[in-house]
Amino acid sequence: MKVKCLWISICCLLVAGCWDRTEVNDLAIITAASVDKAKNEEITLSVQIFLPRALGGGAGGAGGTGGGQGKLTTMRNSNGPNIADAISKLQAKIPRQIFWGHCKVYIFGEEIAKQGLADHIDFLVRHPEPRNRAYLYISKGEGLDTLDITPSLERSTAESLREYADLHIGMAVTLVDFRNMLRGESEAAAIPIIENGKKLQKPEDIQVKAVMVGTAILKRDKMIGSLTLHETRGLLWLRNEMNKAAISVQLNGVEGIVSVNPIRTKTKLIPHLENGKWSMLVHVDTEGDVVENGTRLNLMKPELLALVQNAVRADIEARMRMTLKVLQQELQTDVVNFAAAFHREYPKEWEKAKGQWEKIFPQIEIHTQINVNIRRPGLISVPAGVPQEEIKNDE
């Protein structure tokens, strides 16, 4: 009995594991971090720190989303030759232990992205605290300005950016996605670009300006160019990442615009290689609903609906071709990862060609096959705001 008691007490003492206990009130919880270029080959690491007191004090008994009037986050920064070094210097400015476990957004300044992200990504992957599901962004200008913005809808800019990623307006790239792109056959990556934080400081700026402004195109880890937001949509179609869109089309010889929301889309890349000629069939299947009909056409008629489908098809094709033109001719970077599709289908030929992929990619011939199915007309059959006699049942 005595022995048993002794055993139990020894185990209780040792199993508790008190070395690594962490109290929430000793932590400085980082919600977002940015890395910018500084002078003398150094970087500036800026972190957005969550202020728990602001939340507790402001909300009071009301609880939850109302929150205080003040900022819920604060920004600190520090310079150093790399992230780890900058953190240790940053720690000297913060009385609480820096905690990375809730950092959901990493922003890189444009300058540092052009120099290469390799050195900085390593810390984020190697250190056990940062989450590999955090989203990456490249900021026009410097990233640290974004961290200091007080958004009106969300608690912090980190939260806003994470929501943007979930909405899939532009690309949404996590740390794991980014590494997969780097390790992929084409060694090209894409990261969404956000507007320069300096231009979004005032509330009225936030009201009118878009935050997501396009996509940065990286060769290996270095940024070499960018796509506009419009071109980004084409990239999303090509990469099979499109899930929210409104395609507005003008029908031939018809006044007004019809808008269609694709609900489900699937893009398949079907490579073809014959006699050393590389070509790619982009196969898109999409189905969706009509959301706005500004024409006089009665879209309940199958032949008129077919007209809309054809127009949507042409629109999607135009978008993809526009993006591909930029990628193939201007940037010559394969962020769609055609290379992987060829590797899967023609492993032997790929083995020989992979050294010259940069030369092959711009010359790939693109074919498209797009199936558009408009399944439902919405809640009303005829154009809603048009008198009965003006509705056309044919062209």
Place this chain on the structure above:
Amino acid sequence: MLEKGKISASQMGMMLFLAVVASGVMSIPGITGKYAHNDLWLSPIWAALMGTVTVWIAHRLHCMYPEKTSVQYSEEVVGKVAGKAIGFLFIFFYLHLSGFVVRSYAEFIVQNFLHKTPISVVIITMIFVCTWAVRAGIEVIGRTAQLFFPVFLIPVLFIPLLLNNMKLDYLFPMLEHGLVPSIKGALVPGGWLSEMFLLSFLLPYVRNQEKGKSSALYAVIGVTLLLTMINFFILFVLGKQIGDFLFPVMVAFRYISVAEFFENMESLVMAIWILGMFVKISIFYYVTVLGASQWFRMSDYRSLVLPIGFFVGLFSFWSFPNFNTGLYFDIYAFPFYGPLIQTVLPLFLLIIAALRKKGQSQNQNLTAAKHK
């Protein structure tokens, strides 16, 4: 007999399953991925061959010498001196391996979760808990295995949470460089599966002998299935990066995020899999203690539990100076060292034993003929 307890065949199967897979599920996929790339799902199937062969050898030997463990029957097979030497080799092997496993477990914990806790604390607490289990005997370890086996499989249920992030494309092109990469990738899990030789220490205490072999084979199948499934899982999630990460399974579980709510699952998964580690270490530790007491021809093994626990602790400190060396051992030494002791050596014992039996029966026939 030293050990009076009895276990059922199914308990033994679960013990073997956990003994192989508890540490393997964490570290094997990363190593396999490094060599087999996108064919890594095939590697456990090759490795299963090693497991099956080992089970067959251990079971044949057991049939020749029922009620005896490999430390005991090696004396009968090759004579006293050589037998003692082989027995010592087995004991030393499992002692070293127990230490090695404890250390790998502790390195994993310290590296990922308890950064500031001294590694000695992680090691010593684990050995303490296992000491208790080992003192209680094989029945208790068997029941713990039975209890923790279903719990151990819970993390598999979390895999569907990542369905959204899985890309089947990573699977192709299949067998781009032939079968060689997947066989290379199978060497390490093959080494792990040779640990099925623990069977030779457990079989004498199995109540329903006739089911012993089949439940050991079920354990091999279970290990293969689990490893294959985990390999598919990390391949679909991490794609070309599997070989880069030391613990890709943890990275993949960490990637789970459902509705902003089911996040940071890796701590839960690890907490569950540590239960398996406890069973694994207990079995290795127990086998060392049992083997040693049989080697010394003692009447009770309990007096050896603490001293050997002390040695397990020492070996865990001695086994490697840093994580990198430990991994180096796992990749370059163990795939040969493990099967050499646990498969090839028993195979030699089996051949010699079979020849002897044949000789004996011939002798008997001769003498019987003379008497006629």
